Amino acid sequence: MNLEVEARNIAMTPRWKTEIEERMAALQRGHDDIIHGRVTLTKNRHHKKLDNVAEALVLVTVPTRQTLTSRKEDKTFEEAIRAAFDAVAIELRKYREKRADKVARIEPLPQLRGVVSKVFPNQGYGFILKDGGGEVYFHKNALKGLSFDEVQDGLEVLFESEPGEKGLHATIVQAPHLLKP
Template identity: 30%
Template sequence: METEPQITFRGLDHSDAAEGIIREKIDKLERFHDRITSCRVTVEKTTRQGHKGHLFYVALDIEVPGGSVHVSGKPGDQNAHEDLNVAIRDSFNAAQRQLQDHVRKSGPVHVKSHPEKHHGQVVRLFPDEGYGFIKTPGGLEVYFQRDSVVREDWERIDYLSEVEFSLMDGEKGPFAVNVSMRA
């Protein structure tokens, strides 16, 4: 989490035990969704009019990339309980369900990866046949062909030319793609 969770108590004194339970629940949410950026928890105790006892409300505001999760703790909500531990449990369960919905709706995040760039020197070139071989500093010889050379670099490539390329695995071994002259 990017920021320290904020836990606020209203209408009751701070409780180390309740805060410990809340922090455990936050840790569990972070294991479920590891991109939570902030979490605010408000624990409120109110007195019911005309009845003995108190009601506890636990509200959560959780920020994640692309959205947020809000579990309301307003009086009259279903999240009102006479037992603080039950109120905490139910609010965090509701938050986890909302996080699941958020993940499902937003879909997986795909980050396009670019192949690692390698460099080497042309050690054999067969211009009439349209292919050649590049030797890497590590001693690996890699096949390349005219179609793998970018722009008009094929016309400029010569024996001992310095090139950079991406490495692919083929049926007959590694081969170079996106071959270009080194600047």
């Protein structure tokens, strides 16, 4: 992870820099998803901000090129740093939870062989005669790499099936030449 630490209108103290580095390391601990971090400490000289003169800005970039940002003002830089890191930690936790919820769905390659025996173009379904006998229902949504217009009686197909309400139905239907080696 690349970390930039800077100060504006004030000199950076070693204590602040050490605290920033430790807090950034804590955000990264157990994960390897922070690409870049930047922390800017600014002393506000604006007359309306006499109470909160210390500002900490924390930016964290994650692999999706998304930037999580937190800007906090407080009376001291220590408090502003702590508040900004606490806020960005919450955002980072939400980001990680959202990414963890995404499960890659891998469809099995069709293993069963058959021949299309009946097609009902107006209704968008048909039947496959399995090798070894028996018919399997398929809907046009089960087709992979084929348009429903290409499906004709006698077309050789590979398919996967599962039990349905009225018998077996195909979940994936492909022509053998469409399978990747």
